[in-house]
Amino acid sequence: xxxxxxxxxxxxxxxxxxxxxxxxxxxxxxxxxxxxxxxxxxxxxxxxxxxxxxxxxxxxxxxxxxxxxxxxxxxxxxxxxxxxxxxxxxxxxxxxxxxxxxxxxxxxxxxxxxxxxxxxxxxxxxxxxxxxxxxxxxxxxxxxxxxxxxxxxxxxxxxxxxxxxxxxxxxxxxxxxxxxxxxxxxxxxxxxxxxxxxxxxxxxxxxxxxxxxxxxxxxxxxxxxxxxxxxxxxxxxxxxxxxxxxxxxxxxxxxxxxxxxxxxxxxxxxxxxxxxxxxxxxxxxxxxxxxxxxxxxxxxxxxxxxxxxxxxxxxxxxxxxxxxxxxxxxxxxxxx
Amino acid sequence: xxxxxxxxxxxxxxxxxxxxxxxxxxxxxxxxxxxxxxxxxxxxxxxxxxxxxxxxxxxxxxxxxxxxxxxxxxxxxxxxxxxxxxxxxxxxxxxxxxxxxxxxxxxxxxxxxxxxxxxxxxxxxxxxxxxxxxxxxxxxxxxxxxxxxxxxxxxxxxxxxxxxxxxxxxxxxxxxxxxxxxxxxxxxxxxxxxxxxxxxxxxxxxxxxxxxxxxxxxxxxxxxxxxxxxxxxxxxxxxxxxxxxxxxxxxxxxxxxxxxxxxxxxxxxxxxxxxxxxxxxxxxxxxxxxxxxxxxxxxxxxxxxxxxxxxxxxxxxxxxxxxxxxxxxxxxxxxxxxxxxxxxxxxxxxxxxxxxxxxxxxxxxxxxxxxxxxx
Ligand code: FES
Numbered sequence: 001x002x003x004x005x006x007x008x009x010x011x012x013x014x015x016x017x018x019x020x021x022x023x024x025x026x027x028x029x030x031x032x033x034x035x036x037x038x039x040x041x042x043x044x045x046x047x048x049x050x051x052x053x054x055x056x057x058x059x060x061x062x063x064x065x066x067x068x069x070x071x072x073x074x075x076x077x078x079x080x081x082x083x084x085x086x087x088x089x090x091x092x093x094x095x096x097x098x099x100x101x102x103x104x105x106x107x108x109x110x111x112x113x114x115x116x117x118x119x120x121x122x123x124x125x126x127x128x129x130x131x132x133x134x135x136x137x138x139x140x141x142x143x144x145x146x147x148x149x150x151x152x153x154x155x156x157x158x159x160x161x162x163x164x165x166x167x168x169x170x171x172x173x174x175x176x177x178x179x180x181x182x183x184x185x186x187x188x189x190x191x192x193x194x195x196x197x198x199x200x201x202x203x204x205x206x207x208x209x210x211x212x213x214x215x216x217x218x219x220x221x222x223x224x225x226x227x228x229x230x231x232x233x234x235x236x237x238x239x240x241x242x243x244x245x246x247x248x249x250x251x252x253x254x255x256x257x258x259x260x261x262x263x264x265x266x267x268x269x270x271x272x273x274x275x276x277x278x279x280x281x282x283x284x285x286x287x288x289x290x291x292x293x294x295x296x297x298x299x300x301x302x303x304x305x306x307x308x309x310x311x312x313x314x315x316x317x318x319x320x321x322x323x324x325x326x327x328x329x330x331x332x333x334x335x336x
Numbered sequence: 337x338x339x340x341x342x343x344x345x346x347x348x349x350x351x352x353x354x355x356x357x358x359x360x361x362x363x364x365x366x367x368x369x370x371x372x373x374x375x376x377x378x379x380x381x382x383x384x385x386x387x388x389x390x391x392x393x394x395x396x397x398x399x400x401x402x403x404x405x406x407x408x409x410x411x412x413x414x415x416x417x418x419x420x421x422x423x424x425x426x427x428x429x430x431x432x433x434x435x436x437x438x439x440x441x442x443x444x445x446x447x448x449x450x451x452x453x454x455x456x457x458x459x460x461x462x463x464x465x466x467x468x469x470x471x472x473x474x475x476x477x478x479x480x481x482x483x484x485x486x487x488x489x490x491x492x493x494x495x496x497x498x499x500x501x502x503x504x505x506x507x508x509x510x511x512x513x514x515x516x517x518x519x520x521x522x523x524x525x526x527x528x529x530x531x532x533x534x535x536x537x538x539x540x541x542x543x544x545x546x547x548x549x550x551x552x553x554x555x556x557x558x559x560x561x562x563x564x565x566x567x568x569x570x571x572x573x574x575x576x577x578x579x580x581x582x583x584x585x586x587x588x589x590x591x592x593x594x595x596x597x598x599x600x601x602x603x604x605x606x607x608x609x610x611x612x613x614x615x616x617x618x619x620x621x622x623x624x625x626x627x628x629x630x631x632x633x634x635x636x637x638x639x640x641x642x643x644x645x646x647x648x649x650x651x652x653x654x655x656x657x658x659x660x661x662x663x664x665x666x667x668x669x670x671x672x673x674x675x676x677x678x679x680x681x682x683x684x685x686x687x688x689x690x691x692x693x694x695x696x697x698x699x700x701x702x703x704x705x706x707x708x709x710x711x
Pocket of ligand 1: 323
């Protein structure tokens with residue numbers, strides 16, 4: 001009643017954005033380069049942060065050029081860091097808006113949005129006697145969280161990266177090796193070629209007895225799953241898959257109206273509002289020319305093209321589109 | 337009446353070319369939207385909230401007259417900022433591209449008795465689509481006034497200067513009633529319509545909350561300053577109402593602004609739509625502070641051409657739009673606030689009387705109101 005139509009929190013956020021009870025945010029306190037295209041971002045999470053387990057990931061909402069974009073990154077800090085900070089380690093991917101921003105441009109002091117940590121790529125409560133980590137590229141990040149969190153008596157890692165200087169956390173890994181805490185095989189794919197999982201036994205003879213955590217590109221994980229199940233030890237393998245590939249925008253495509261459960265074909269020129277109405281879906285609308293914002297609807301999957309500017313919008317959580325001026329750019333899912 | 341079409345010299349091709357040029361301006365601004373713009377709206381929102389907090393804080397001591405004056409002035413400005421530069425523009429979707437659910441047309445609620453959702457329908461959808469079309473755009477006179485010579489005069493119009501003044505003082509309630517289409521919905525049958533009743537209940541809830549906050553909770557918090565605080569909030573609301581009413585009247589009422597017949601928009605092309613927005617709106621000239629306090633509705637012409645472009649960009653867009661007005665030899669109606677307000681009020685008074693005859697020599701004793709006839 002005191003602050004209607006706003007909430008008291010809208011005012012408190014001005015003073016203390018990280019307080020308990022606020023929407024979960026984090027302040028970036030430092031960015032440390034790891035390799036030419038990867039960096040570790042140190043984040044002080046707000047009071048509402050419930051902590052994480054090694055191997056889990058967190059979704060972060062970062063404003064890039066004024067637009068809030070959400071991405072998931074593995075946490076690389078141990079679960080109980082004394083200073084309460086957490087780290088994510090980000091590899092800049094070509095044309096990756098968020099990853100390039102975090103690796104190359106973001107300034108300490110920037111506020112970002114956070115979700116609670118999640119994911120079941122974690123260590124079991126009782127630590128296994130023998131462990132194998134099979135990783136490639138930035139697939140090492142969740143595993144680094146585990147290595148920093150728990151010491152194992154017998155841990156082996158097979159890690160793939162194009163060249164030695166592309167190996168994220170290389171110095172730290174080699175320190176672990178020197179201290180006798182890890183046995184490491186680096187596969188440098190630029191010179192050695194890609195790892196043939198079927199021949200993993202050459203590198204790690206007792207691989208089948210080990211509790212294995214694997215993280216990396218789809219090809220590697222598919223091969224690993226096949227290999228483990230062929231040898232009847234599928235239950236020993238834990239995998240973490242990265243976000244499925246980038247949407248390729250085309251013209252037109254199959255449009256699913258998921259709330260109504262209807263799917264129709266649409267060309268690349270017909271507004272989705274018309275497509276929906278034609279299919280008998282109840283679509284909110286107003287001006288039908290892009291000015292009233294009476295037709296905004298969540299885009300759950302796929303991509304759409306703005307018929308006025310040609311701009312492509314890809315589905316992401318929380319993305320709303322104006323159906324009267326958007327057409328299908330490939331298959332998409334509209335929540336109506 | 338004599339219909340002089342101020343766009344008669346344009347060919348159909350020219351009108352479409354004009355539309356393409358305006359589209360190009362729009363595309364450029366959209367492509368250039370970014371961090372600076374986002375920082376701008378965040379800064380304005382945070383400044384507004386701080387100003388409101390401080391002003392309400394000062395009003396706790398409003399028993400002391402200087403505190404009353406400062407608090408009331410601060411609160412008035414805060415309320416104007418909330419409604420104009422922030423609320424109006426966010427509800428237009430101008431900041432939706434930021435994908436910040438807190439600064440979004442679908443979630444924003446403003447310090448106003450009309451619920452955002454209802455206002456968006458009557459304003460964004462009806463007014464902005466049917467700008468200045470008689471019988472379709474009820475913003476023309478809010479259904480309570482005669483605003484064009486073409487509308488038939490009735491003795492009841494004699495009172496319209498008074499209605500207009502009362503409406504200005506309690507403008508937010510006027511808007512709420514208007515968004516509800518109260519006039520036409522009060523008939524016995526319509527009153528029972530469940531949809532109308534739901535909307536009326538929503539307005540009731542919003543009014544209750546607003547009144548409770550401004551006239552009960554805050555005065556009570558002020559303890560001994562109960563009455564001065566109550567008077568201060570009332571004053572701030574009236575100041576905000578008169579201010580926004582004045583600014584809004586300047587948008588489509590001043591002399592030189594065209595109104596259109598219903599049939600003139602049938603089959604309207606993109607270019608013709610743009611042209612109607614250009615001829616149906618008027619600007620307020622002035623300082624940056626003036627533009628800010630009007631929520632950049634001083635750039636009404638640009639706002640009507642591009643209602644969803646971020647408000648902080650209208651000033652730069654205006655330069656280019658004005659050049660197009662010159663290129664196509666069209667009249668860009670603009671003037672300082674006092675002049676435009678005066679012009680709008682003069683029209684309210686003039687049209688409260690029946691149309692005057694033109695002089696014997698055939699010269700009208702005033703600028704003739706023009707009408708755009710569909711090509
Ligand atoms: S219906 Fe008005 S913006 Fe889509």
